[in-house]
Amino acid sequence: MEMNPKLEKTLQEYEAGGMTRRSFLKTMTTLGVAAAVANAVALSPLGAVKAFAAINGPEERAWALAKVAAAKATKKSLTLLIPTGSIGNMTPYVDKWKNELGITLEFIEEPDEVVHTKGMQEAVAKTGRYDVMMPTAMSYPDWIDSGVIYDLTDWTEKHDPELFNKEYGVVFPASHHAQLYNGRVAGLLCDGDQITLLCRKDYLENPAKAKAFEDKFGRKLAVPDTWKEYRELAEFMHDPANGFYGSLEYRSPYYVKWMFMQRLVSKGVLYFDGEMNPTFNSDTGVQVLEEMLEMNQFLHPDAFSFTWSSNYNAFGRGEGFMNIVWPSGFKYSMAPSTGPATTGNIAATVMPADFTKDGSKLYAGMFCWGYGYAVSKYSANPELAYAYAQWMTSPTISADAIPYLGGYSDPYRVNHMLKPTKRLVDTYTLPYLDTLYHNIVNTVPDFCIPGGFEYQDALDKEVHACMTGSKDPKEALSQAAHKFERITRRIGKDKVKKAWIALTSNLAAPIKKAAGVDQWS
Amino acid sequence: MQDKKLTPVQTVIMAVSLVVVLFPVFWILMTAIKPPTDWNASPAIWIPSEPTFVNFQTLFDPEALGKYGVGGVSQPATKAVFGSLLATVVSTTLSVIIGLFSAIGISRYGNNSKSTPLIILSGRMFPPAAIAVPFVIIFSNIGLIDSYTGLIAIYVAVTLPFSTWMLKSFVDDLPREIEEAAMIDGRGKLAAHLTVTIPLIRGGLFATTMFIFILNWSEFMFALVLSYSNISTIPVQLAKYVTATAGTLYGVQAALAVLAMIPLVIVGYLIQGHLARGMTFGAIKQ
Numbered sequence: 001m002e003m004n005p006k007l008e009k010t011l012q013e014y015e016a017g018g019m020t021r022r023s024f025l026k027t028m029t030t031l032g033v034a035a036a037v038a039n040a041v042a043l044s045p046l047g048a049v050k051a052f053a054a055i056n057g058p059e060e061r062a063w064a065l066a067k068v069a070a071a072k073a074t075k076k077s078l079t080l081l082i083p084t085g086s087i088g089n090m091t092p093y094v095d096k097w098k099n100e101l102g103i104t105l106e107f108i109e110e111p112d113e114v115v116h117t118k119g120m121q122e123a124v125a126k127t128g129r130y131d132v133m134m135p136t137a138m139s140y141p142d143w144i145d146s147g148v149i150y151d152l153t154d155w156t157e158k159h160d161p162e163l164f165n166k167e168y169g170v171v172f173p174a175s176h177h178a179q180l181y182n183g184r185v186a187g188l189l190c191d192g193d194q195i196t197l198l199c200r201k202d203y204l205e206n207p208a209k210a211k212a213f214e215d216k217f218g219r220k221l222a223v224p225d226t227w228k229e230y231r232e233l234a235e236f237m238h239d240p241a242n243g244f245y246g247s248l249e250y251r252s253p254y255y256v257k258w259m260f261m262q263r264l265v266s267k268g269v270l271y272f273d274g275e276m277n278p279t280f281n282s283d284t285g286v287q288v289l290e291e292m293l294e295m296n297q298f299l300h301p302d303a304f305s306f307t308w309s310s311n312y313n314a315f316g317r318g319e320g321f322m323n324i325v326w327p328s329g330f331k332y333s334m335a336p337s338t339g340p341a342t343t344g345n346i347a348a349t350v351m352p353a354d355f356t357k358d359g360s361k362l363y364a365g366m367f368c369w370g371y372g373y374a375v376s377k378y379s380a381n382p383e384l385a386y387a388y389a390q391w392m393t394s395p396t397i398s399a400d401a402i403p404y405l406g407g408y409s410d411p412y413r414v415n416h417m418l419k420p421t422k423r424l425v426d427t428y429t430l431p432y433l434d435t436l437y438h439n440i441v442n443t444v445p446d447f448c449i450p451g452g453f454e455y456q457d458a459l460d461k462e463v464h465a466c467m468t469g470s471k472d473p474k475e476a477l478s479q480a481a482h483k484f485e486r487i488t489r490r491i492g493k494d495k496v497k498k499a500w501i502a503l504t505s506n507l508a509a510p511i512k513k514a515a516g517v518d519q520w521s
Numbered sequence: 522m523q524d525k526k527l528t529p530v531q532t533v534i535m536a537v538s539l540v541v542v543l544f545p546v547f548w549i550l551m552t553a554i555k556p557p558t559d560w561n562a563s564p565a566i567w568i569p570s571e572p573t574f575v576n577f578q579t580l581f582d583p584e585a586l587g588k589y590g591v592g593g594v595s596q597p598a599t600k601a602v603f604g605s606l607l608a609t610v611v612s613t614t615l616s617v618i619i620g621l622f623s624a625i626g627i628s629r630y631g632n633n634s635k636s637t638p639l640i641i642l643s644g645r646m647f648p649p650a651a652i653a654v655p656f657v658i659i660f661s662n663i664g665l666i667d668s669y670t671g672l673i674a675i676y677v678a679v680t681l682p683f684s685t686w687m688l689k690s691f692v693d694d695l696p697r698e699i700e701e702a703a704m705i706d707g708r709g710k711l712a713a714h715l716t717v718t719i720p721l722i723r724g725g726l727f728a729t730t731m732f733i734f735i736l737n738w739s740e741f742m743f744a745l746v747l748s749y750s751n752i753s754t755i756p757v758q759l760a761k762y763v764t765a766t767a768g769t770l771y772g773v774q775a776a777l778a779v780l781a782m783i784p785l786v787i788v789g790y791l792i793q794g795h796l797a798r799g800m801t802f803g804a805i806k807q
Contacts, residue, residue: 079750085763087595108750109595111760121746124654125661129749243563309768313561328765337590338767406593408765 007031011041011048024048036421037396043419044167054168055415058161059394062387065159069384070101077104078381078388081119081133083112086371088406089190090392103384115139116453119374123148128378131385136193136369137178137445138452140186141499145450149374150382152185152389161188161390168395168415171437176506177445178370178412183502187372188393190401192412194367194440195262197230198315198323198333199223201347203237212236223349226361227266227291230322230352234298237321246298247322248315251467252306257460258368259324263288265364265444265511268356270504271455274520276497278484280459281477284357289466289473296467304468316342324351326369327410330432348432350439356514364511367443371408403427411436442508449499451491458483546782552775553577557589560771576776586773593764598777601758605781607669608744608754609737612676616733619677620684621726625714627685628692629700641689644682649742657746667749675743680733687732691725692718727795731788738785755781 010031014024021042028038037055044051070076078097082090087107097103108130110118116139122130123146133149143149156163163170163179170179170189178189203209204221213221213236224230234246250259260280261271269284279285296303300320302310308325312332315323318341323329333342351365373389375382391397395415402409402416403423411417416424417437424433447455462480465471471479488496504517512518527535552560553576555569578585583594627637656675657666665671695718703713719726741756748757759777762770 084761085593085765088593088765091595106750107595109761111763114745114760121654121657125657125666127661127666127749129667307769309763310561312768314563317563319563335590335766405766406764 004031007033007052008049011052014042015048034396034421036399036419036423040415040419046167051167054162054165055395058159058390059396061159062161062391062394066097066101066103066384066387066391069381069387070103073103073381073384075380076102077106078131078385079106079108079129080388081108081110081115081130083115083134083371083408084109085112085406086134086408088404089401089409090407092401092404093392093397097388105388116142119143119148120146122376122378126378128376128380130376131379131381132388133374133376134190134371135187135374136371137187137189137367137448138456140181140372140374141448141450141452143374144181144184144186148377149186150377150386152187152375152386155383155386155390156185156188159386159390161393162395163188166414167419168413170412171414171417171440173506173508174367174370174412174440174443174445177443177448177503178367179372180502180506181448182499187374188389189370189372189412190393190398191369191371191408192367192410192416192436192440193326193370193408194365194436194443195258195324195326195351196330196365196435196439197223197349197351198325198330199233199347199349200237200318200321200342200345202345203321204347209237223347224322224352225349227263227352227354231291231295231298234295234322238298240301243319245300245320247295247324248300248306248311248320249295249303249322249324250306250311251292251296251299251303251464253464254460255306255308256464256467257456258366259292260288260459260463261368261444262324262351262364262366263291263354265366265515266352266354266362268354268362268364268511268514270444270511270515270517271447271459272484272500274497274501274517276488276493276500278481281474281481285477286473289463289477292467293473312338316340318342327428327432327436328408331405331427334427334429346432348435350435350442360514362510362514363442364508365439365443367440367445369446370412399424412440442511444507444511445503448503449496451487451496454487455484458487549775549778549782552771553779555772555775557586557591557767557770557772561768576770576772577780579770579773580776580780586767586770591764591767591770593766594762594770594773596758596761598755598758598780601753601755601777602780604669604672604753605738605755606784608672608676608752609734609784611669612673612680612737613730613734615673615677616680616684616737617688617726617730620681620729620733621688621719623681623685624688624692625718628689629697629714638686641682641686645679649679653742653746656743660747666747667751669752672744672747672752672754675747676737676740679743680736683736684729684733687729688722688725691722691729695721724795727792731792734788735785738781 010027013019024042025038029035040055041048041051046054087109094105097105115135119133119135119139120142144151162168163175169175174189179185179187210221217232224233238246250256264280264285267284269279271280273279300314302314312329316333316339330348333339333346336343350363353361353363356362375385375389379385392401395413398413399416399421402411411433417433420433446452459480462476466473466476501520551569554572556571556573559566559569575585579594580598583597586594631637660666660671700713700717703717739756744754744757755777759774762773764770
């Protein structure tokens, strides 16, 4: 897209050293370039012209495409299938699309657990009712295979959403495992759903507790670095007589699998080996379940029934020392209305590390859930739908959209965390954005392979059965593994294996090494 | 029959049973008038600290909860209430009318085959989840998906076996001789059934109507699967009260549940005199 000549001149002058940083920022602001963007450009090692092109490029290219597609569209609306509760990140732009493009944005909200099913239903119904669909990354394999959404690769090559730009792209490895299926782009990420660990800062800074902790453990009272330290801290802070518990870690159906998966990958074990044999039913997996069972004594009593919102509410009310949550949990804890006891009292950290079989320390997090935009094969205006997805997820618009309350979007691009706008900082704080960045670079995805929801469901049921005492760890994991083998057989081993190999080829190097991924065929 | 007083033990059992039965209703009513700060309070708040109608207001004005700092509700419940009323009233009426004439036909003019019950009730033997997707395919091909016509059609289809079977048992209980006497008096078959059979089984008719009404009013699966944006019902809307800033909106859900109870309470009150007799399902034979 053609750049404003004055803007281009300013960028070139600054780059040539003919302008101070202050003058540059002032001029950029006068030219209508938002202060945060101007600041990011000024700080970029890419150089001003390249940085401006990188940060603004995807947005401008998407808008140019949207203009062309809107002009020739016979249906002057875009319909979006979105999960209930996510609309807040999208409504601020409805007027712009209507006023400048003549395109009405219509949102069809469905409960989040239904979105995947609705997509599969559209694959057979072919109504064309949806243009853009907003699933989690785990839906892409089944949706692509069923032909309900486009492979976006050709569009991304043509219009370049800069998904992999080192400074403004989606952070690796989420850039790959939350957007690609078999190496092809299936959707554009709009939500950085990773889990991090929150601790109560006021308890960590309590001098009496600090002394007692140091006397007992011989180290400073601080956020935990390993799962062992996490367990020790939970026990130390656990005070059930006063309604205060060591941790609010989930043990409830649907959520408990993530707690297991998180701990498992921290020990250097993934869910399958390179031949699609389940690996979680190994001695390491049994050990993980035993550690979880042992941890149960320091958990909030509602841990077995928590949903994300009841968990956030309990933590915000001050009923526990630690919590394992999505970034939205941090936002909850920050807001006085939902976190009366935690506002200003949160110390966040990356997920604790564990040790692999060879004794080396491994940091691994979970990128679980995470919404993105996909384009329906039955859309009347697929290019316009794609343009919407690229525009909404561009570095500038996404940075603007994420801080709006009333939506699930959380930071996912490099610039969201390392070059944040003031609104992002106000919403998340600089230390937490930094934590998010250092956590996301070590994340492992959900089962983003064909039949992903089935695998997760099977694992979840068995882990939950173990946590509630109806099965012992070995029995639970054996039965989960048996279910996994049946799912793999039914879907087709070659098909799942291909997706699994592609998925795991883009994990953080330490995790790949620990799990032996490099040796898989 | 001689009045018999309850023993103290029976009184206690009755009281406990009443508490157990009415507790969910009490909890829903209280939650419906709780401000957001009380929804998830721990320990639980039984009686709202500051009773409010904001949850009811939110059903029709999504911005109403804003004064408590809760946003993200995007749709009023008006369409869902209208949709539930329309789909339930029309489908219940059709189901009962068709079921009534089917029942009379089978009872009076059928061949009394032993397989009749199986054939009638087989329509209800499939779990809704199993037949929902085929219906989606069929309905999208014939243009009935996301339409009230389609929803009503499927509601009639799935409740007709119940209405037919229930009403058949009432018609069976009615002595044929009464209808035959009317025919001897010069009435035709249809006239005899309209003027004799139907008035005499009205208790069963009311009970069946109530039963089918409840089934349709609370149906979730088909409404969820067959709806995109043109249609909505209360059970589907209930599942949508989740926001990113406040989680599940228990108060608003409870308010809609209270509204959903009202038609059932009214219909139940109006036909209560017929319910006891009707609900025996023809247990007392002639």
